[in-house]
Amino acid sequence: KCLRLISMPQFAPLKNDTFLRALLRQPTDYTPLWLMRQAGRYLPEYRATRARAGSFLGLAKNPDYATEVTMQPLERFPLDAAILFSDILTVPDAMGLGLFFADGEGPKFARPLRDERAIMALAAPDMGSLDYVFNAVTQIRTELDGKVPLIGFSGSPWTLACYMVEGGGSDDFRTVKTMLYNRPDLMHHILAINAAAVATYLNAQIDAGAQAVMIFDTWGGALADGAYQAFSLDYMRQVMRQLKREKDGVPIPAIVFTKGGGLWLEQIADIGADAVGLDWTVNLGEARARVGHKVALQGNLDPVVLFSNPEQIRAEVGRLLSVYGAPSEGHGHVFNLGHGISQFTPPESVAAMVEAVHDISRKMR
Numbered sequence: 001k002c003l004r005l006i007s008m009p010q011f012a013p014l015k016n017d018t019f020l021r022a023l024l025r026q027p028t029d030y031t032p033l034w035l036m037r038q039a040g041r042y043l044p045e046y047r048a049t050r051a052r053a054g055s056f057l058g059l060a061k062n063p064d065y066a067t068e069v070t071m072q073p074l075e076r077f078p079l080d081a082a083i084l085f086s087d088i089l090t091v092p093d094a095m096g097l098g099l100f101f102a103d104g105e106g107p108k109f110a111r112p113l114r115d116e117r118a119i120m121a122l123a124a125p126d127m128g129s130l131d132y133v134f135n136a137v138t139q140i141r142t143e144l145d146g147k148v149p150l151i152g153f154s155g156s157p158w159t160l161a162c163y164m165v166e167g168g169g170s171d172d173f174r175t176v177k178t179m180l181y182n183r184p185d186l187m188h189h190i191l192a193i194n195a196a197a198v199a200t201y202l203n204a205q206i207d208a209g210a211q212a213v214m215i216f217d218t219w220g221g222a223l224a225d226g227a228y229q230a231f232s233l234d235y236m237r238q239v240m241r242q243l244k245r246e247k248d249g250v251p252i253p254a255i256v257f258t259k260g261g262g263l264w265l266e267q268i269a270d271i272g273a274d275a276v277g278l279d280w281t282v283n284l285g286e287a288r289a290r291v292g293h294k295v296a297l298q299g300n301l302d303p304v305v306l307f308s309n310p311e312q313i314r315a316e317v318g319r320l321l322s323v324y325g326a327p328s329e330g331h332g333h334v335f336n337l338g339h340g341i342s343q344f345t346p347p348e349s350v351a352a353m354v355e356a357v358h359d360i361s362r363k364m365r
């Protein structure tokens with residue numbers, strides 16, 4: 001028993017739990033924030049580390065580098081959460097699809113799922129092949145030393161399937177959506193395997209030290225009404241049912257984000273997550289009324305606002321905070337962008353935004 005205690009990672013107590021409190025709809029002194037893709041190419045120090053690592057995958061697969069770049073935005077800005085530096089496509093890579101990045105072309109798979117034989121041979125990955133991710137989680141949590149909570153993440157079963165079938169990004173998702181209509185049985189087969197893999201993957205991140213988890217359903221909004229519920233939302237609900245919701249007696253909040261999912265907000269709020277992420281098309285005040293006390297909300301500044309001047313950034317932040325409205329019991333808001341930060345964003349804009357969110361939201365309390 002003693003030995004087991006000694007071998008367990010011991011993490012420092014949390015100094016700033018504002019983000020977790022907002023997700024759990026508890027009162028906070030100000031509105032916490034973090035940014036999707038907060039560690040990335042808009043930071044010169046990220047570009048320097050990436051050059052040393054040789055490639056994006058060289059960064060993501062090395063826990064020392066992954067820890068270094070995760071910490072970079074926190075050293076510059078007083079953000080309220082850290083997010084594991086990795087990618088959603090690690091899971092299909094571990095399934096044997098062969099992830100690679102062609103220069104300037106985004107992610108690609110060497111062996112996409114294009115025929116029934118390949119689909120029937122698909123299996124959830126051996127989590128051992130993703131140890132580099134779990135080791136990074138533990139190393140980052142240790143390095144954070146309780147400064148802010150660490151977010152773990154995964155792609156949604158549907159969003160992973162988009163890349164697995166298309167073999168990369170797409171403008172119209174013609175291949176994967178054609179499969180959905182022609183062979184719904186094959187699509188459901190892929191999605192059931194993905195859902196099991198995502199749940200196991202997120203639970204392993206929680207065991208390794210993740211203090212909240214987020215599911216990125218980046219391409220759920222590419223689906224028709226009806227198809228979204230059957231091929232994306234239902235599988236995220238399955239993931240939610242299998243997630244550990246606490247670790248050592250501490251709750252582990254879960255966030256779901258469907259880009260383009262605003263019209264389905266009530267249904268998304270009903271799958272058992274603690275919080276729902278919103279893109280910039282949604283009115284935050286209306287969203288708050290629609291979800292009531294069911295979930296907290298995360299979002300949703302248009303990332304392009306960060307290309308305007310600091311006064312304009314502050315005005316847009318203030319506008320968004322007042323659209324959300326004054327804090328009240330049983331509601332929670334985590335400020336974020338409506339999607340990932342652009343690689344061309346001036347870092348000074350991020351500083352202006354962070355300062356505005358903290359300052360204005362404190363004065364609204």
Ligand code: CP3
Pocket residue numbers: 035036037038039040041050056083084085086087088089106107153169216218340
């Ligand atoms: O938010 C964070 O700081 C954590 C890191 C993170 C990355 N990818 C790092 C990354 C997260 C949470 C992701 C998720 C991810 N990856 C999603 C879902 C979220 C979203 O943005 O909608 C998707 C669809 C992917 C797949 C993916 N990975 C794409 C489309 C690309 C190319 C992006 C581009 O702009 O070229 C990647 C590569 C990637 N993942 C980069 C980063 C920082 C850029 C890598 C580089 O060239 O340095």
